[in-house]
Amino acid sequence: MAETSDGVMSDIQPPLAMLAELTHRCPLQCPYCSNPIALSRRTDELTTDEWIDVIRQAAALGVLQVHLSGGEPTARKDLAEIIAGARSSGLYTNLITAGVLLTRERLAALVIAGLDHVQLSIQDSDPVNADRIGNYRSGHARKMLVADWVREAGLPLTINAVVHRQNLDRLKEIITLASSLDAHRLEIAHVQYHGWALKNRAALMPTHDQVQAATATVEAAQDRYRGKMAIDYVVPDYYARRPKRCMDGWGSQFFAVSPRGHVLPCHAAESIDGMTFSSVREHPLDWIWRYDDAFNRFRGIDWMSEPCRSCPHRYRDLGGCRCQAFALTGDAAATDPTCEFSPHHEALVALAADDAGSGAPRYRYRRYEQTAVSERSMVSGVR
Numbered sequence: 001m002a003e004t005s006d007g008v009m010s011d012i013q014p015p016l017a018m019l020a021e022l023t024h025r026c027p028l029q030c031p032y033c034s035n036p037i038a039l040s041r042r043t044d045e046l047t048t049d050e051w052i053d054v055i056r057q058a059a060a061l062g063v064l065q066v067h068l069s070g071g072e073p074t075a076r077k078d079l080a081e082i083i084a085g086a087r088s089s090g091l092y093t094n095l096i097t098a099g100v101l102l103t104r105e106r107l108a109a110l111v112i113a114g115l116d117h118v119q120l121s122i123q124d125s126d127p128v129n130a131d132r133i134g135n136y137r138s139g140h141a142r143k144m145l146v147a148d149w150v151r152e153a154g155l156p157l158t159i160n161a162v163v164h165r166q167n168l169d170r171l172k173e174i175i176t177l178a179s180s181l182d183a184h185r186l187e188i189a190h191v192q193y194h195g196w197a198l199k200n201r202a203a204l205m206p207t208h209d210q211v212q213a214a215t216a217t218v219e220a221a222q223d224r225y226r227g228k229m230a231i232d233y234v235v236p237d238y239y240a241r242r243p244k245r246c247m248d249g250w251g252s253q254f255f256a257v258s259p260r261g262h263v264l265p266c267h268a269a270e271s272i273d274g275m276t277f278s279s280v281r282e283h284p285l286d287w288i289w290r291y292d293d294a295f296n297r298f299r300g301i302d303w304m305s306e307p308c309r310s311c312p313h314r315y316r317d318l319g320g321c322r323c324q325a326f327a328l329t330g331d332a333a334a335t336d337p338t339c340e341f342s343p344h345h346e347a348l349v350a351l352a353a354d355d356a357g358s359g360a361p362r363y364r365y366r367r368y369e370q371t372a373v374s375e376r377s378m379v380s381g382v383r
């Protein structure tokens with residue numbers, strides 16, 4: 001990385017998207033939630049003015065889209081003000097929501113404030129199992145109403161469905177449901193095993209047969225719904241032979257801001273013990289993006305050790321996911337064990353088979369009272 005005379009790192013490109021995790025509060029308690037185990041309290045959250053300022057800084061840095069997420073972003077009473085701030089900064093706004101706190105009137109107010117798009121999560125097509133997964137009674141029924149209101153308001157709707165062993169056998173029904181809700185896009189994502197999902201891995205890990213059947217179902221549906229509903233598919237890491245190009249590169253196009261203002265190269269980055277992240281309360285966003293140690297630690301390929309360092313695939317996948325490498329090996333700089341060239345890969349395959357073959361243990365729901373448990377104590381890896 002070259003430094004120019006004005007002190008700017010010349011080959012760092014501006015980010016395109018920002019994930020604003022407005023709060024960790026959420027009425028649901030999904031066992032695969034990607035939020036950290038140590039959930040932030042309401043009293044620690046950035047204020048309305050602080051969020052609007054961060055969004056303004058993001059726009060000045062080059063960001064085009066802000067994804068408003070959490071936790072549940074509608075738990076913040078000032079959401080319309082924050083959306084209006086993003087609109088006045090010229091950003092495209094996407095609300096990522098579980099939906100259960102919305103009313104038709106509140107949604108209309110968000111649209112007036114400038115909301116452009118809604119991503120609504122569903123837990124299953126079966127209402128009973130959906131409510132069990134989110135541990136929230138009648139949540140599924142509420143989401144069906146919210147989907148109607150979004151389309152009524154004229155906004156594009158994306159349905160997000162996280163899939164795992166306990167809903168994967170209904171994937172066809174989930175796809176049919178998304179189509180019946182007039183979604184323009186469906187994102188089907190296998191659970192990523194960080195944070196709460198790592199705690200619940202034995203309850204959530206699909207079998208190899210389920211994964212194969214799911215992939216065939218998605219491919220057939222992508223053909224069937226072509227031109228009507230786009231279907232994106234995030235494949236399960238533990239059954240892969242090569243890792244994903246995670247976040248399109250650490251510190252490359254994206255950053256997340258946590259409820260208390262920490263700026264992260266990936267929403268799961270706080271799961272890596274020993275890394276510290278700067279706060280927008282301490283530094284300007286532009287400085288953090290360019291100079292923060294946490295952002296530069298895994299930028300590009302210079303940080304790699306073998307087998308990645310001399311691998312011909314290193315520019316394509318950038319060594320995979322750093323959070324996953326840490327979760328499974330205790331070393332965030334290790335080759336992602338989903339790679340068949342990783343010395344940990346065979347152990348990972350065995351671990352997935354063990355988890356998938358276990359009787360489904362009870363969910364350990366996402367709750368505030370377990371915040372004292374560090375993620376390191378949950379690392380259940382392949383070392």
Ligand code: SF4
Nearest residue numbers: 026028030033071098
């Ligand atoms: S995954 Fe579930 S618990 Fe986590 S923020 Fe989303 S709706 Fe809430």
Ligand code: SF4
Nearest residue numbers: 308311313314319339
């Ligand atoms: S060794 Fe590293 S660079 Fe090569 S395919 Fe595996 S993860 Fe990618």
